[in-house]
Amino acid sequence: MKEGGKLSLFREWQLAVPLALAFAALFLAPLLLLVGVSFYNDEKITQPGFASWLKFYGDPFNYKVIGDTLLLGAKTVCTTVLIGYPLALVYLDLSARLQKVLLFVIVMPLLLSVVVRTFAWIVVLGREGVVNSVLMGLGVISEPLKLLQTELGLVISLTQIEMPLMLLPLISVMSRLDPNLRDASAALGASRWRTLFTVIVPLSMPGLIAGCLLVFASSTTAFISQTVIGGVRLIYLPLVIWQQSLVVYHWPLAAVASLSLVVSVLSVVAALSWAGRRSGGYVNG
Amino acid sequence: MQTAPRDKAARTLDIEDVTVRYGAALAVDGVSLSIEPGEVVALLGPSGCGKTTLLRVVAGFVRQASGRVRVDGAPIDHLPANQRNIGIVFQNYALFPHMTVAENVAYGLRARGARGPEIAAKVNRFLETVQLGGFRDRLPRQLSGGQQQRVALARALAVEPSILLLDEPFAALDRNLRLDMQIEVKRLQRTLGLTTILVTHDQDEAMSVADRIAVMNRGKVEQFDSPVAIYDSPRTLFVNGFIGSSNLLAGKVAAIDGGMATVALDAGAVLRLPAPSGLPESGGVLLSVRPEQLILSAIPGPELWRVEPGLSLPLGGQLVHEARTADGTTIKIAEPRLAAPKGLPRVYCGLSPDARPSLFPRST
Secondary structure, eight states: OHHHHHHHHHHHHHHTHHHHHHHIIIIIHHHHHHHHHHTBSSTTSOSBSSHHHHHHHHOHHHHHHHHHHHHHHHHHHHHHHHHHHHHHHHHHHSOHHHHHHHHHHHHHHHHSOHHHHHHHHHHHHSTTSHHHHHHHHTTSOSSOOOOTTSHHHHHHHHHHHHHHHHHHHHHHHHTTSOHHHHHHHHHTTOOHHHHIIIIIHHHHHHHHHHHHHHHHHHHHTOHHHHHHHHTTTSOOHHHHHHIIIIISOOHHHHHHHHHHHHHHHHHHHHHHHHHHHHHHHHHOO | OOOSOOOTTOOOEEEEEEEEEETTEEEEEEEEEEEOTTOEEEEEOSTTSSHHHHHHHHHTSSOOSEEEEEETTEEOTTSOGGGSOEEEEOTTOOOOTTSOHHHHHHHHHHHTTOOHHHHHHHHHHHHHHTTOGGGTTSOGGGSOHHHHHHHHHHHHHHTOOSEEEEESTTTTSOHHHHHHHHHHHHHHHHHHTOEEEEEESOHHHHHHHOSEEEEEETTEEEEEEOHHHHHHSOSSHHHHHHSSOOEEEEEEEEEEETTEEEEEETTTEEEEEEOOTTOOSSEEEEEEEOGGGEEEESSOOTTOEEEEEEEEEEETTEEEEEEEETTSOEEEEEEEGGGOOOSSOOOEEEEOTTOOOEEEEOOO
């Protein structure tokens, strides 16, 4: 009996072997290669040393780039929360049929390529774009607003592009909440706002944190949107990596920039998921 | 049956001609109930009969299409749920899972802006009342079902509601615990003199906890009466079939005079029975009689009909006999187990002297 148990446990482990091998070959090995490459001084990768690291972190401009990248993620997280959370609350109150419609609308952007969505935003945000022609037609503004190649325009488009990543975890957690909790809170005399902030928000925290995590990781690394909407004047880490690896061909520097992006984004993600575990403990009882 | 103490805090609850529509369907169809101060009324019926919807109208979670709800004579229909001061205990208790027991109980007090010392005093008092003083810092998921229910009760009672609503509160408990909790709820309700509505599909629960029962079917109240009256004189066939078990025997009215009907049973006996008002002077009827109100005899008689005995099953203190009548109806006869005599085969069945049979017109 005991032996049989051990045997089956061993066999279950075997099921994970192909995935583990693929993971090691396609993710772990390149990552180690990247770490290795970063410890070379020259672009031909012949002289080992710390020069690339010292060069990257000796330049104050790169600190600003890292800061801007994390800030862009934070801003996108804020706007997706501010728009997505009320939308998730609306979703909960809809009939089952309307929920399906709204869910389709939410998921639809995921069915389109990021490139297509980004170019659509150029049409919307451009000098002669939808926003400017509507506002000027209404006489709200006389000069077209500059939205392309600004951080505002980038945050607006990233908000739409990343919205499904916020809404899907949020909706999945919120629709598992017992609807009686809201009624119980109301019957005890709590206003809608009190119910929202003392019952619904704390209990939906795991979904909210998962959403923030996905949006943050995705928007800080959204190379296409960042470069197409932000242009070359707004510089974020993915652009630096692209320039170093494919324009300047300085792969060790590109490796340093890549590792900086990975570490800085992962540390924010780790902090968020730590917070998520703390709040998640109450719900998954 | 009116034994609940009259407390000056107890309120009347009047439900007047309340109708609720879900789309085209009538969930509650013109229900009126007048509930006395301190009374426990059970809304009893099968699922989908509108009992929970009616409860949610009183709580303010569902808006009625027409009709009124009054507490102590004052309409509360315009008030949102959070201003009605009505306590409710849900079937799944709906405790806030991220709050401790004490925080759950304090929730309503905080929402009303009570001060810290007052909150602490009331939380202690109500946790002691439900005997959970030692559990104040636990989370709901660390409690058993019965304990969770007591927290839900303490939480609802702590705000000193004018009316208490219980939505199938015992359904999730196992049988032994259910009886204990029914006794406990009844005790608390008496002590506090709270006017209470209990929604249940369990007739035993309604019988044991409620002062009066409103039997509901398809959105309507079929009968609103004391448990004894509902059991002994069900006014409709639905109530008759839903409460307890009963035998239905087909027959015909031969004559009605002086409030007594002469009924010829298809099984082969002629009985004289009190006629309910509105019974047609001729035509088919159904005679309903409880199994314990039938007797078996070895000797034939004019008011007895012949049966073919089937199985006999001991059920607790009773012996339940199954038998077939001449017209093919299967009936059940219950008698005390020790009273069953031995000897001649008893193949004649009749009403016991204290039987309270009911007559219903048969539509054919």
